[in-house]
Amino acid sequence: MWHSYKITESIKINEMYSFFEVHYGHNYFFPGESHNFWECMYIIDGNVCVSGDERVYNMKKNEIIFHKPLEVHKFQIDSTEGAHLLIFSFSMGGKLSNFFENKVFFLNSEQINIISALLRFMRNNIIPDTKSGDCSMYIKKFDSSATYSQMVVSYIYQLFLSLCVDSTVSDAAQTGDAKIFSDAVNYMSGNINAMPGIKEIAESCNISQTGLKRIFTKYSGISVHKYFLMMKINTAAHMINENMSITEISEKLGFSSQAYFSFVFKRETGFSPSEYKIRHKNSSKYNEK
Numbered sequence: 001m002w003h004s005y006k007i008t009e010s011i012k013i014n015e016m017y018s019f020f021e022v023h024y025g026h027n028y029f030f031p032g033e034s035h036n037f038w039e040c041m042y043i044i045d046g047n048v049c050v051s052g053d054e055r056v057y058n059m060k061k062n063e064i065i066f067h068k069p070l071e072v073h074k075f076q077i078d079s080t081e082g083a084h085l086l087i088f089s090f091s092m093g094g095k096l097s098n099f100f101e102n103k104v105f106f107l108n109s110e111q112i113n114i115i116s117a118l119l120r121f122m123r124n125n126i127i128p129d130t131k132s133g134d135c136s137m138y139i140k141k142f143d144s145s146a147t148y149s150q151m152v153v154s155y156i157y158q159l160f161l162s163l164c165v166d167s168t169v170s171d172a173a174q175t176g177d178a179k180i181f182s183d184a185v186n187y188m189s190g191n192i193n194a195m196p197g198i199k200e201i202a203e204s205c206n207i208s209q210t211g212l213k214r215i216f217t218k219y220s221g222i223s224v225h226k227y228f229l230m231m232k233i234n235t236a237a238h239m240i241n242e243n244m245s246i247t248e249i250s251e252k253l254g255f256s257s258q259a260y261f262s263f264v265f266k267r268e269t270g271f272s273p274s275e276y277k278i279r280h281k282n283s284s285k286y287n288e289k
Contacts, residue, residue, distance in 0.1 A: 010096040011160050013153050017089040019138040021119065025082040031221035032074040034230050036237070036269050036276070038100075039067040039089040041075070042115060046083025049173075050075040051219040053231075054185030055102065056178040062107045063170055066100040070234040070269070074221040086119065088156075096164050104170040111162050118155035180205050181219045184212060188228050192235050195254050198224050233268045236261070237276065246273050 017037055021044070032051075041050065042064040050057045050065055052073045059065060067073045077083045107115070122138045125148060142149040172178070187204045188196065201224060202212040216224050232253045239249045250261035266272045271279060 009094060010164070011092065011094040011157060012097075013156060014091045014093060016139060016142060016149070016153075017091075019088040019122075019152070021084075021086050021122075021136045021138065023082055023084045024077045026077055026080050028077040028082070029221070030075050032072050032227070034070050034072045034234070034268065035089070036069050036271070037089055037091045038069060039073070039087070041065050041067075042086040044084040044086055046077065046081065046085075047079040048075050048083050048085070049078050050104075051181070052102070054182045054189070055172045056175075056181060056219055057104050057170060058173050059104060059170070062112055063104055064107060065104045066102075068101045070230075070237055072220055072222070072227060072230050072234075074219070086115070090156075096160075099164055100160070104172075105163055106168045106170050108166065108168070110166075111159055114155060114159045114162065118152065118159075121151060121155065177215050177218060180207055180212070181215050184215070184224070185227070185231075188231055192232060193252055193254055196228075229264065230268060233265055236265060236273070237269070240273055240277050243277075249273070 015037075017035075018039075041048075041059075043059050043061050045061050048059045050059050050073065052065065052067050052071050057063075057065065058078070105111075123136070125141060125145075126136060126138060138152070142152075172182075183205045184201055187201055198209050198212060202209045205212065207215075212224060216222065216227060220227050222230075232255075236249050236253055239252070240246075244252075246262065247258050250258045253261070255261035255264070262273055265276070269276060
């Protein structure tokens with residue numbers, strides 16, 4: 001009599017949004033953004049200064065960063081020869097997905113080999129007209145091949161599961177500006193239900209308003225006010241997932257009205273609060289299967 005064993009899927013990638021390999025020159029600056037899905041950036045070569053929410057990292061070759069959904073992130077190329085990057089974005093569920101939040105990993109030789117095999121596979125199968133200049137768009141073939149997308153995701157599963165078993169986590173930068181940026185974001189997080197102005201936030205960090213604006217431009221690419229608004233939307237998304245009412249959320253986060261909150265939420269995420277709730281519920285059902 002044969003006994004069956006259930007396969008446990010601790011990580012599930014549901015959709016891919018982007019997948020490309022690119023080389024950026026020295027001092028290339030990618031401004032801050034936030035979206036409702038995960039994003040990974042792997043440093044194939046070069047040095048990159050990356051920020052994610054309150055954290056700043058000086059990343060180097062063979063490091064990979066995970067940006068969780070609705071995390072504000074940006075990067076700037078530091079190395080004089082530029083940097084060669086692999087960037088991909090996706091929706092992910094499963095009980096181990098939270099393991100990757102707020103982390104940068106330095107890959108070991110086995111994990112580097114997995115990414116090398118992934119890149120070889122994609123480079124060998126890329127559609128000729130999807131390659132332009134120094135950027136290879138590997139996502140295009142997902143719609144035209146019966147096996148390509150599953151092969152790509154199988155490599156990603158290998159990498160992610162390997163990191164869950166054996167990983168080296170890199171520390172965030174501790175420079176003066178990076179510390180002030182972190183302190184300011186933490187202050188805003190602690191006052192997420194209020195509306196502190198730039199003056200109040202700057203005073204909490206013992207820095208001038210001009211200095212605070214410069215640091216936010218440096219590490220987030222957006223204004224202090226815009227950053228704080230995006231933090232509120234991130235918090236609102238978690239509240240929606242916990243089934244709080246739209247009225248209660250808008251009041252708790254200090255919005256002037258439910259209508260204004262709904263308008264800002266859709267502008268920042270692409271979904272109305274009700275649409276976002278349905279999307280989350282459907283994703284949760286998928287992950288439970």
